[in-house]
Amino acid sequence: MSPPAQPVIKCESVYKIFGDNAEKILEQSGGKVETAPLLDAGCVIGVNNASFEVHKGEILVIMGLSGSGKSTLLRCIARLIDTTAGNIFIDGEDLLAMNDKELIDIRRNKMGMVFQSFALLPHKTVLENIALPLQVKGMSTSDSMDRAMEMVNLVELTGRENDFPRQLSGGQQQRVGIARSLAVEPDLWFLDEPFSALDPLIRREMQDEFLRLQSVLNKTILFVTHDFDEAIRLADRIAIMKEGVIEQIDTPANIILNPATDYVARFTRGVPRERVLSCQSIMGTYDAAAEMSDITVSEDAIIETVAKPVLTEENPVAVMDADGEIVGVLNSNIIIDVMFGEANSRPVNN
Structure with missing residues (x-):
């Protein structure tokens, strides 16, 4: 297994604090940034502990x-x-x-x-x-x-x-x-x-x-x-x-x-x-024994572009990957849940 590629950008606990006393307070804290003392000293925290790649x-x-x-x-x-x-690194530098x-x-x-x-x-x-x-x-x-x-x-x-x-x-x-x-x-x-x-x-x-x-x-x-x-x-x-x-x-x-x-x-x-989620992110599990619709949708298709045809089908609609393999299904219940259900009701498929 090849190692993960080096990130182009890597940020490690980046802080940007505006104010005359910021550096002094930071030194006194031993490098550990505490929000409350900085605010009490009249500083403004622009970036607070940002870490990502x-x-x-x-x-x-x-x-x-x-x-x-x-x-x-x-x-x-x-x-x-x-x-x-x-710390901030660009291509490892x-x-x-x-x-x-x-x-x-x-x-x-x-x-x-x-x-x-x-x-x-x-x-x-x-x-x-x-x-x-x-x-x-x-x-x-x-x-x-x-x-x-x-x-x-x-x-x-x-x-x-x-x-x-x-x-x-x-x-x-x-x-x-x-x-x-x-x-x-x-x-x-x-x-x-x-x-x-x-x-x-x-x-x-x-x-x-x-x-x-x-x-x-x-x-x-x-x-x-x-x-x-x-x-x-x-x-x-x-x-x-x-x-x-x-x-x-x-x-x-x-x-x-x-x-x-x-x-x-x-x-x-x-x-x-429905404007954000792809079929892949909300599809259900494919059952090879189930009777399927004649239509299919791409796993990358956005829900709003396929909602109408899926809602008109009685049988599950196959979700296809780039190789033409079935990777999941959509049905009217899933579409209705996405469009009208609670925002946090369905997990994203990984």
């Missing part, structure tokens, strides 16, 4: 309400701000031990960042904005423009490469920001509420674009949002934060069906489970 090609969405610490955590991992305590030169190198060559603000230079064209980070790295103008044009095509802005930002819609401007961050071919992609300034229709289109790009590029991604609908649509796993604490980190299906805390349960209570 992110593996290659995974999309981890960090979400929570305003002030929950989600953006602070992302900035700690990008080392845009310094942590107060803990100690991020917090890196000097300025090493940090600049890893940001230029391994990390891509997209923020809510498009931050495009208004006097430069789309192509010039995208080429800028490549030229900062020392790439020639000709090569950087060629690479920038590849990114223009990737984000489907072909024909707008010579436009200025003022000539683009909000969604198009955000595509330029995404293209610029991808131009350096980062292994690790940080996105901090990149679509929150867009109207709902354009936001949905940008989510589609994001998923399309990920299917092509297979980046390792940290994506920050306060929108749970966005999180469940994009994430492989979701980390829900409250007051700096990661309340739960799990797949969307497990968070919906098995909330770890009352806060997570309240946070997810209004989410239509």
Whole structure:
């Protein structure tokens, strides 16, 4: 059996505490962070004991309400701000031990960042904005423009490469920001509420674009949002934060069906489970002796896409894996339970 792959990101007991007395109190505590003394001293805890791993090609969405610490955590991992305590490793390298030169190198060559603000230079064209980070790295103008044009095509802005930002819609401007961050071919992609300034229709289109790009590029991604609908649509796993604490980190299906805390349960209570859960996550056990329906469904299909045909069938509907093997069944009782039953009434199948 091969050993598990090394995580791209590994956080060990990461804390970020804001306040003049934070370091002193931490030293006096012998490295053990206690919340109460820090609050009494007027400190603000941005991240409180965050430990998790992110593996290659995974999309981890960090979400929570305003002030929950989600953006602070992302900035700690990008080392845009310094942590107060803990360890952060990128591909096994100690991020917090890196000097300025090493940090600049890893940001230029391994990390891509997209923020809510498009931050495009208004006097430069789309192509010039995208080429800028490549030229900062020392790439020639000709090569950087060629690479920038590849990114223009990737984000489907072909024909707008010579436009200025003022000539683009909000969604198009955000595509330029995404293209610029991808131009350096980062292994690790940080996105901090990149679509929150867009109207709902354009936001949905940008989510589609994001998923399309990920299917092509297979980046390792940290994506920050306060929108749970966005999180469940994009994430492989979701980390829900409250007051700096990661309340739960799990797949969307497990968070919906098995909330770890009352806060997570309240946070997810209004989410239509049929939009989140796959057939695999709620299917029943297959009985080879049972009479089956003529229709079948994929184990990866989302419940809302198969609910109607399953509900019209008298016999169980087979759930098929990628190899065409039956791995479980759905029936009307299971569908009704998911759509109208208690949020925590059915365990997730492993």
